[in-house]
Amino acid sequence: MTRRRVLVTGGAGFLGSHLCENLLDQGHEVLCLDNFVTGRLSNLDHLRGNPRLEIVRHDVCVPLDVQVDEIFNLACPASPPDYQADPIQTMKTSVLGTLNLLELARACNAKIFQASTSEIYGDPHVHPQPESYWGNVNPIGPRSCYDEGKRCAETMLFDFHRQHNVEIKLVRIFNTYGPRMRPDDGRVVSNFVVQALKGDDITIYGQGSQTRSFCFVDDLIDGFLRLMASPPSFTGPVNLGNPGEFTIRELAEQVIALTGSRSRIVHRPLPVDDPRQRRPDISLASRELGWQPKIPLSEGLKQTIAYFDRLLATESHELPETA
Template identity: 80%
Template sequence: MKTGQQTNQQSAEDAINSLRLLRAGAAPRRILVTGGAGFLGSHLCEKLLNQGHQVLCADNFTTGRHRNVAHLRGRPHFKVIRHDVTVPLAADVDEIYNLACPASPPHYQADPVQTMKTSVLGALNLLELAKARKAKIFQASTSEIYGDPHVHPQPESYWGNVNPVGPRSCYDEGKRCAETMFFDFHQQFGVEIKVARIFNTYGPNMRPDDGRVVSNFIVQALSGDDITIYGDGSQTRSFCFVDDLIDGFLRLMASPPSFTGPVNLGNPAEFTVRELAEQVISLTGSPSRIVHLPLPIDDPRQRRPDISIAKRELGWLPKIPLSSGLEQTITYFDRLLTSEARKLAETA
């Protein structure tokens, strides 16, 4: 918890940042971040605040967590509201970042109808708001729109190989439909849109029960449990640290109106899942063993972004290597798990 002195100091820094924007000829913007208490949303909210903007964080807290934005609550230009994007929202904003939707398979498969509604109705409601307010709007799309790809690495021109009736379809097809709606609003109503296709991302503020491979392996290693690999571990993934990804978001939103995307944002360095597990064991010094479980249905065999467009149009390239990002993420989870264990001990 921040002290009063720290809160006053942060408020002063926020005011200075807003003044810097004005002196640079750019007024502070009123920005809505849906899914703002989630993993990516919380990092984005903090970055926007540090730039001097006013930030409205909207989240239904299904997968988002209050603790992710607790350190931001005392700042004068930050407000949190509980809101589900499947319900229309009235807000006086200049920009919208739509990050609302569970992104890990266990969470989005837990309520597939709600996942589809969040992707499709949420996109519709926020596009209507952007249209009414003449606001620029960002869509957090996903590499999952490529499905289990037949093209490697995946360029934006690839239409994908997606099962429309499988257990992952609620998320994959929901995001594909949302992209369609964004481009229809852009072409029919002139709404300024930015669409990012996000590849595997990791870092602090992930949930311990997220169900994605990086968080799974780190939590298992820190707990001394077996590290569970689905399949033989030869399937590949590309892992982008969250700071690099947020930089990509901001560059995309600052790009000319003529550049809408979709644009791949992810780290093109490719690792097998087994290589990731071995790195986590090495960095944590864990005694965990690697065990194998059956591969889930429709799990992609390969996933790696072609980021040629991001490099050319945004000047964006990930900078943080996997080992460095893992160290920061392990530190976060170690503190989180220690804190949760202490609370359990105090209540026992």
């Protein structure tokens, strides 16, 4: 193996920290960039003694001048509450941030990996969603800053590839969960697990009949690394996610059963533009990368619940006593 200097933007986030860990385990030098708006330095605590890891606070909307061999661009808030909190900044991160990193890749002659999303399919009319499907996206809704920002980033990626011969890799990520998610990030798995562990009501939006497919983080990172190592001719886009499909209510019931919680399920109005179905067609990833998710939802949830249980216990212990 040739040691490479790898830039990971969003490296202190949920996915980024797992990616940094895997790259270090492979012997590479890792430059981890994050503006720490949603990323957490604590996600990297166990790695900070590694001399091959450099952590830099930086916003990708500002150009940077570094020398690297590969770039993984994971910089962007990914949960609806986070990306809707500052929609203009979310769009700038996807568009200006990706543009800056593509210019860096061009200058360094570096390969660049772009983390896109299943949200580019919108509320799909095709099920499951193959990479050839162009999507059904509202361009002016409250989720548009993320959906359309990621779609624009995909466009720029392929234009740099065609116009400047930049080597690109494009992945579309479906719902992913696991340790190091933030307890307050607003994603469905973290919401349900934290509510169940606290004994709070579990909040379902709508009737809970909408479906999602949940991929454990270890499986996803394996797909990232396989894609980055694939031949230059294979650019993607490629779907990565677990094709096992569950209703939101089924997820809530599994979490209650695995935690032994007494939480009740309560219903709230469905958010605007919330997709009714989401399941990846992963035949391309299977064929070209030899990739298949291995960890079933029940096993992944057990690991995720154990992580949040430890985290909540630590946070409770650190709270000051009240009179």
